Amino acid sequence: MVATAATSAFFPVGPSSTDSGVKSSSKLGGGSANLGRIKSKTASSGSLQVKANAQAPHKINGTTVGLTSPVEAVKTENEITSPPPRTFINQLPDWSMLLAAITTIFLAAEKQWMMLDWKPRRPDMLVDPFGLGRIVQDGLVFRQNFSIRSYEIGADRTASIETVMNHLQETALNHVRTAGLLGDGFGATPEMCKSNLIWVVARMQVLVDRYPTWGDVVQVDTWVGASGKNGMRRDWLVRDCKTGETLTRASSVWVMMNKHTRKLSKIPDAVREEIEPYFIDSSPVVDEDSRKLPKLDDNTADFVRKGLAPRWSDLDVNQHVNNVKYIGWILESAPLPILESHELSAMTLEYRRECGRDSVLQSLTAVSGTGTGTGDFLDAGNVECQHLLRLEGGAEIVKGRTEWRPKYANNFGGMGQIPAESA
Numbered sequence: 119m120v121a122t123a124a125t126s127a128f129f130p131v132g133p134s135s136t137d138s139g140v141k142s143s144s145k146l147g148g149g150s151a152n153l154g155r156i157k158s159k160t161a162s163s164g165s166l167q168v169k170a171n172a173q174a175p176h177k178i179n180g181t182t183v184g185l186t187s188p189v190e191a192v193k194t195e196n197e198i199t200s201p202p203p204r205t206f207i208n209q210l211p212d213w214s215m216l217l218a219a220i221t222t223i224f225l226a227a228e229k230q231w232m233m234l235d236w237k238p239r240r241p242d243m244l245v246d247p248f249g250l251g252r253i254v255q256d257g258l259v260f261r262q263n264f265s266i267r268s269y270e271i272g273a274d275r276t277a278s279i280e281t282v283m284n285h286l287q288e289t290a291l292n293h294v295r296t297a298g299l300l301g302d303g304f305g306a307t308p309e310m311c312k313s314n315l316i317w318v319v320a321r322m323q324v325l326v327d328r329y330p331t332w333g334d335v336v337q338v339d340t341w342v343g344a345s346g347k348n349g350m351r352r353d354w355l356v357r358d359c360k361t362g363e364t365l366t367r368a369s370s371v372w373v374m375m376n377k378h379t380r381k382l383s384k385i386p387d388a389v390r391e392e393i394e395p396y397f398i399d400s401s402p403v404v405d406e407d408s409r410k411l412p413k414l415d416d417n418t419a420d421f422v423r424k425g426l427a428p429r430w431s432d433l434d435v436n437q438h439v440n441n442v443k444y445i446g447w448i449l450e451s452a453p454l455p456i457l458e459s460h461e462l463s464a465m466t467l468e469y470r471r472e473c474g475r476d477s478v479l480q481s482l483t484a485v486s487g488t489g490t491g492t493g494d495f496l497d498a499g500n501v502e503c504q505h506l507l508r509l510e511g512g513a514e515i516v517k518g519r520t521e522w523r524p525k526y527a528n529n530f531g532g533m534g535q536i537p538a539e540s541a
Contacts (some may be wrong), residue, residue, distance in 0.1 A: 133540050176179040188471040196221050204337035251292045259341045260293035263359055266334045274525065278328035279449075279462050283324075283368055283442045285355045289340045299392060304435045309388040315374045318382075319441050320349070322467045323404050324368040329461070341398045345371045348384045350393065353403040369404040380472070396439060412484075412518045419482035424510075426479040439473040444516045448505045451481035452520075460501055460522035470514040479515060482506040499524065 249263030263480050270281040294300045301311040310316065316418070337359045345351035349371050356366035374383045416422065426447050434440045444467070449457075473479065484504045505518040 145309060147196050150235075150406070163450075170471060182317075202219075211376045231239055251289065251296060253296055255341075258338075258396060259339050260296060261337060261339050262292060263428075264288075264336050264338065266330050266332055266336065267538075268332050271332050272463065274329070276331050276461075278329075278466070279324075279326070280442055280446055282329070283327065283445060285336070285338055285356070286340070286368055287440075287442060289338045289354065290352055293340055297396060299396075302435070307389060307392045307394050309386065309495040313383075313386055313387075313389070315383055315389070316377045317350075317372045318437050318472065319370055319469055320374045321371045321372050321469070322441070322465075323370070323407060324366065324465045325364050325404055326461075326463055326465075328365050330358065330364070330365060336365060342393070343397045344394075344401060349373050351402065355403055367403045369402040369406075374429050384401070390447075407519070409519070411466070411519055412466060412504055413517075414484055416481045416482075419455055419484050419506070421451045421483045421485075426450060428473060428475055428477060430475070433475055437475070439475075441469065441479075444469070444473075444507060447479060447507055448483075448516065448518055451483040451505070452503060453483070453485065456485070456501055456503070456522055457527060461525050462520055463500070463523045464521035465518065466520075467516055467518045469516055473509075473515050478510045480508055480510060482508070 203482045251257070251260055254261050264285050266277050266281070270277050291305050292302070294305050299307045301308040305317050306315065335358075337357050339355045339357075341352045341353055343353070350373075352370050352372060354366070355364065356368075357364050362365040374385055374389075375381065376383050412418075428439045428443065432439050432443045445465075448467075449462075482505065486502045486504060501522040503520045505516075505520065505524070506514065507516040508514050508520075
């Protein structure tokens with residue numbers, strides 16, 4: 119029957135009245151069953167005709183079975199309506215379901231292929247869609263792109279200084295991880311982990327020429343170099359991905375601390391062998407501000423904010439307050455009129471000691487550059503402030519200096535440059 123159906127699907131069979139009366143019967147109780155004779159003959163036109171005999175109703179003990187009513191049982195074979203003639207068209211199988219399945223498979227495969235071979239359709243689209251970053255410049259500079267999210271902008275419709283600092287910190291950690299040096303710690307290498315050492319920032323200097331806004335894509339480059347005998351310098355250069363304009367330049371100095379004793383440590387030789395191959399011999403991207411930071415107290419400060427305490431979410435994996443959080447605390451005591459009329463253009467921070475989860479802090483700010491300190495600085499151009507973050511007991515946590523320019527002023531600084539690629 120399978121062969122008959124397959125043949126009739128490709129070779130049309132014409133109607134024949136002479137063969138319509140041929141019977142096929144099935145008998146029970148015998149050693150063999152007659153399941154229907156297949157009769158074929160060659161027509162005069164030369165085409166092959168295949169005819170399957172109609173199967174008669176079965177009889178058991180002389181009684182016809184399989185019919186729906188006694189009336190149908192007495193119908194003769196001639197009275198049965200002949201089926202429509204078989205042609206090539208009406209014998210074609212229904213391919214619609216198979217076609218739909220094939221189309222679905224091809225569309226899914228095309229989608230997966232486009233995701234694997236992703237390329238930007240426009241020049242202003244994000245080149246690094248997943249923000250993973252990559253090593254460039256002879257394997258010594260790490261580059262990562264960030265898209266400014268809606269929750270990263272503030273009241274000025276621009277990214278906050280905390281957002282910028284978080285991007286710097288993220289690229290520093292990803293640089294260590296991509297280079298294969300990340301151990302079980304916050305930027306610590308495998309040899310540092312063996313000696314229970316961690317990195318802590320000692321000094322940070324940031325210059326902001328312009329803050330990006332929502333939807334902008336920024337490109338952050340970072341690299342490291344030596345700083346004295348037992349320090350490491352890390353620089354950053356932040357640029358607009360679309361225009362190449364320099365937005366932020368930053369330079370920092372890091373030292374090692376024993377995470378158990380909480381005391382500073384020299385760089386062991388094994389650790390030095392790990393990190394020195396990645397050092398770049400170049401000048402800092404920011405000229406060092408060597409001015410001494412004055413000491414503030416209750417008598418010299420113009421504004422004081424008390425009762426600052428870290429939350430659990432402010433702690434990093436080393437169980438101390440993340441250094442970006444310090445910046446927010448410092449600005450807690452900055453006067454509101456400055457925040458409303460000016461924007462932060464430069465910042466220098468000196469980290470004196472770490473802050474734990476049970477610490478309670480005070481933020482002190484003194485305004486300079488106006489003669490009176492608390493005078494009418496709204497009419498002034500650039501404003502400079504001195505800051506101190508201390509424990510309630512008096513121990514200094516962070517000392518700092520910030521510079522502010524009037525908002526929407528186009529007094530951008532010089533363009534920073536990443537280190538030149540070696541020959």
